[in-house]
Amino acid sequence: MKLRLIGAMLIPVMLAACSASSETEIRQWMADVRQGMKPTTEPVPPPKEFMPYAYDSRGLVDPFDSQKVVMAVARQQQSRASSSSLRPDLDRRRETLEGFSLDQIRMVGMMKQSGTNVALVETSGATHLVRVGNHLGQNFGLVTRISETEVQLKEIVQDAAGEWVERPSKLELQESAPRQQGGKR
Numbered sequence: 744m745k746l747r748l749i750g751a752m753l754i755p756v757m758l759a760a761c762s763a764s765s766e767t768e769i770r771q772w773m774a775d776v777r778q779g780m781k782p783t784t785e786p787v788p789p790p791k792e793f794m795p796y797a798y799d800s801r802g803l804v805d806p807f808d809s810q811k812v813v814m815a816v817a818r819q820q821q822s823r824a825s826s827s828s829l830r831p832d833l834d835r836r837r838e839t840l841e842g843f844s845l846d847q848i849r850m851v852g853m854m855k856q857s858g859t860n861v862a863l864v865e866t867s868g869a870t871h872l873v874r875v876g877n878h879l880g881q882n883f884g885l886v887t888r889i890s891e892t893e894v895q896l897k898e899i900v901q902d903a904a905g906e907w908v909e910r911p912s913k914l915e916l917q918e919s920a921p922r923q924q925g926g927k928r
Contacts, residue, residue: 830907838879840864840866840878841881843866843867853890859875875888880896882898883899896911
């Protein structure tokens with residue numbers, strides 16, 4: 744027991760002796776390194792000379808002039824009046840499939856009736872026959888061609904300027920997953 748006590752007292756004394764000599768060595772090494780180091784700094788480039796710009800608006804057109812706005816509106820109304828007469832027939836009685844957007848309508852098949860192609864389309868679980876000349880979709884879509892794989896139509900939509908333009912569109916044949924009859928398999 745006495746031996747343990749003496750050993751416990753000797754260990755800190757020995758460690759203190761070792762650390763004192765290595766500390767002076769470290770301090771000496773740090774002093775040598777500091778003396779040998781020379782800081783390298785690059786000079787800051789001189790600032791660019793600022794040249795003020797003199798804005799002279801005497802010869803320019805005022806963008807906020809009310810006359811300019813009035814003239815632009817008058818030109819736009821003239822161009823609308825003189826543009827094509829492409830407009831949807833708003834007095835026409837709407838067909839059932841015009842109540843659905845094109846992404847809600849799926850082409851599920853095609854068949855021939857009296858020698859003409861007829862498309863089978865599905866919306867909300869109901870199947871409808873579509874012929875060339877029928878309307879579908881919410882953008883005044885008119886069916887122009889029916890093939891085995893797609894229904895082509897042209898829609899009449901307004902562009903950014905408010906003009907009516909034709910936009911081609913199509914419904915492609917969708918393959919449906921086979922339905923399971925009865926219970927789980």
